[in-house]
Amino acid sequence: MGAGHAHPLHLDRPSVVHRLPPEVKILATLLFTIVVVLTPREEFLAFAGFALLLAAVAVLARVPLGWLAKRASIELPFVLLAVALPFAGHGERIGWLGMSLSVDGLYGAWNIVAKGTLGVVASLLLAASTTMRDLILGLDRLRVPSVFTQIATFMLRYLDILAEDARRMRIARLSRGYDPRFLWQVKAFAVSVGSLFLRAYERGERVYLAMVSRGYDGRLPRPEAGGATAGQWAQSAALPAAAVAIALTAALR
Amino acid sequence: MDTVAMHIANGIVNGPVSAVFAAFAAAALAFCVWRARADLDDRLAPMAGLVAAFIFAVQMLNFQVLPGVSGHLLGGTLAVILVGPWVGALCVSTVLIVQCLLFADGGLTAIGLNITNMALLGTAAGYLLVAALLRILPKTPAGLGVTAFAASVVSVVIASQGFVAEYWLGGTTQLSLPAIAGTMAGVHTLIGIGEGLIAATTVMTVARVRPDLVYALRRFRKVPVAEPVPVGGGAA
Numbered sequence: 001m002g003a004g005h006a007h008p009l010h011l012d013r014p015s016v017v018h019r020l021p022p023e024v025k026i027l028a029t030l031l032f033t034i035v036v037v038l039t040p041r042e043e044f045l046a047f048a049g050f051a052l053l054l055a056a057v058a059v060l061a062r063v064p065l066g067w068l069a070k071r072a073s074i075e076l077p078f079v080l081l082a083v084a085l086p087f088a089g090h091g092e093r094i095g096w097l098g099m100s101l102s103v104d105g106l107y108g109a110w111n112i113v114a115k116g117t118l119g120v121v122a123s124l125l126l127a128a129s130t131t132m133r134d135l136i137l138g139l140d141r142l143r144v145p146s147v148f149t150q151i152a153t154f155m156l157r158y159l160d161i162l163a164e165d166a167r168r169m170r171i172a173r174l175s176r177g178y179d180p181r182f183l184w185q186v187k188a189f190a191v192s193v194g195s196l197f198l199r200a201y202e203r204g205e206r207v208y209l210a211m212v213s214r215g216y217d218g219r220l221p222r223p224e225a226g227g228a229t230a231g232q233w234a235q236s237a238a239l240p241a242a243a244v245a246i247a248l249t250a251a252l253r
Numbered sequence: 254m255d256t257v258a259m260h261i262a263n264g265i266v267n268g269p270v271s272a273v274f275a276a277f278a279a280a281a282l283a284f285c286v287w288r289a290r291a292d293l294d295d296r297l298a299p300m301a302g303l304v305a306a307f308i309f310a311v312q313m314l315n316f317q318v319l320p321g322v323s324g325h326l327l328g329g330t331l332a333v334i335l336v337g338p339w340v341g342a343l344c345v346s347t348v349l350i351v352q353c354l355l356f357a358d359g360g361l362t363a364i365g366l367n368i369t370n371m372a373l374l375g376t377a378a379g380y381l382l383v384a385a386l387l388r389i390l391p392k393t394p395a396g397l398g399v400t401a402f403a404a405s406v407v408s409v410v411i412a413s414q415g416f417v418a419e420y421w422l423g424g425t426t427q428l429s430l431p432a433i434a435g436t437m438a439g440v441h442t443l444i445g446i447g448e449g450l451i452a453a454t455t456v457m458t459v460a461r462v463r464p465d466l467v468y469a470l471r472r473f474r475k476v477p478v479a480e481p482v483p484v485g486g487g488a489a
Contacts, residue, residue, distance in 0.1 A: 009355060009356060026354070030361055033263055033360065033362050034268075034361075036264075037263050037264055037267075037268050037271070037360075037362045111264055112264050115262075115263045116264050116265070116360070118263070119262060119263030119264065119360045119361060119362070120263075120360075122361075123353065123360075126354065127354065127356065132355060135354055135355065145286070147286050147298065147343075148346075148350070150302065151298055151301045151302045151344070151347045152302070152305075152347050152350070152351055153302065154298055154299050154301070154302020154303060154305075154306070155303075155305040155306040155309060155344075155347055156306075156351070157306075158302060158303050158306035159310060161306075162306050162307060162309075163310050163313060165310075166313075187454055189451065190451040190452075190455050190458070191454060191455075193311055193451060193454075193458075194455040194456070194458025194462075195458060195462075196310070196311070197307055197335060197455065197459055197466075198459060198462055198463055198466070200303055200306070201300075201303065201304075201463075201466055203303070204300050204302075204303035207299060207303075208296055208300065211299065
């Protein structure tokens with residue numbers, strides 16, 4: 001993979017959102033999601049407002065709406081749960097097209113679909129506009145304990161190597177006529193997972209020794225300083241602030 | 254199981270319960286960091302990062318369950334057997350956090366719930382069972398394989414029941430709990446069996462080649478690593 005550790009959901013675009021420092025984007029996404037989750041589910045207009053906010057961010061970040069819609073399908077299992085709710089829910093029921101639906105279940109389904117979708121789209125926008133390395137740098141600047149940011153850094157650095165190793169083993173299996181169709185043919189796969197672990201662990205030990213001999217003492221040097229400016233915090237605060245305003249207007253109306 | 258999210262999304266469980274579990278997960282992870290340092294000291298970050306990458310890579314590999322249906326490994330029990338409960342829980346949590354931030358899998362506000370279920374509950378159940386079973390079963394690759402299979406099934410089902418408990422505490426809709434518990438247990442037993450078969454074969458492979466790397470077997474090693482014998486006098 002290229003510089004900056006791209007990942008499958010990263011969309012490299014020159015946009016205002018992409019240029020924002022990662023920590024402000026992470027915090028804005030988190031606050032926005034919290035506001036969405038705390039908004040009572042009866043406030044339909046508020047959710048429309050949240051969707052408009054996200055659409056505005058998507059336009060600013062030059063992320064196509066179709067791309068978002070396709071990637072958002074990751075929450076499909078929960079949408080299926082939501083579809084089942086009106087039938088399985090308790091309490092007062094209403095008839096619709098000859099079906100008996102639970103009112104609480106309908107609200108519940110709406111709750112899951114609305115909050116789930118808004119959350120997934122917000123996370124997708126963050127992922128689309130931030131590289132892996134920036135994301136970890138952002139977490140580090142947000143004072144996430146360094147154990148985690150370090151583990152995550154190593155994980156992301158090793159990930160491509162291990163994925164390549166796994167790919168080579170798969171090609172080796174295929175070229176020896178491995179063509180599994182059923183779960184009970186999984187033995188060769190599992191044996192290669194085992195040898196993948198061995199290769200990985202032994203590589204890890206080598207890398208660790210190489211690091212120790214270069215002066216590693218349990219922590220990595222902090223990346224160059226230079227966090228977000230007040231202006232950048234203000235820019236990204238616009239999203240959660242607007243969400244709070246929408247939620248309050250809806251609740252006090 | 255291919256592109257399907259297994260992680261709880263936003264809005265399934267209400268805010269206060271999510272916050273409580275986030276605090277709980279943070280406290281439990283702090284404890285895991287402390288214990289993991291005892292296992293790995295300054296090797297913690299490189300080795301745990303590697304195991305996390307291994308879990309992540311393993312989750313990207315799909316295997317055929319039936320024609321047209323493929324699944325992937327969750328890797329919690331595998332990690333616990335290979336690197337121990339503390340490092341294992343840390344690695345699974347890191348994977349969950351990165352998946353939530355970079356792959357939009359699992360809600361940001363539900364991260365505490367997901368970590369509690371999969372990284373804490375699942376690995377704890379898996380490890381307790383591994384520790385108990387290895388007392389009875391022979392400490393051979395075959396015994397370890399049986400242990401890994403049983404622990405995988407139990408750990409996956411218990412993690413799924415963690416969701417049921419959280420839903421009971423703060424579900425946003427009234428549902429009959431026995432129904433959810435039954436469905437979740439049924440689906441996850443099937444997932445657990447697939448997981449168990451692979452975890453068993455994997456740890457058996459590792460146990461045959463490098464038994465010293467299998468954390469779960471460390472306590473039972475009969476011959477300790479040879480101490481360097483001082484040259485010359487001193488031997489009683």
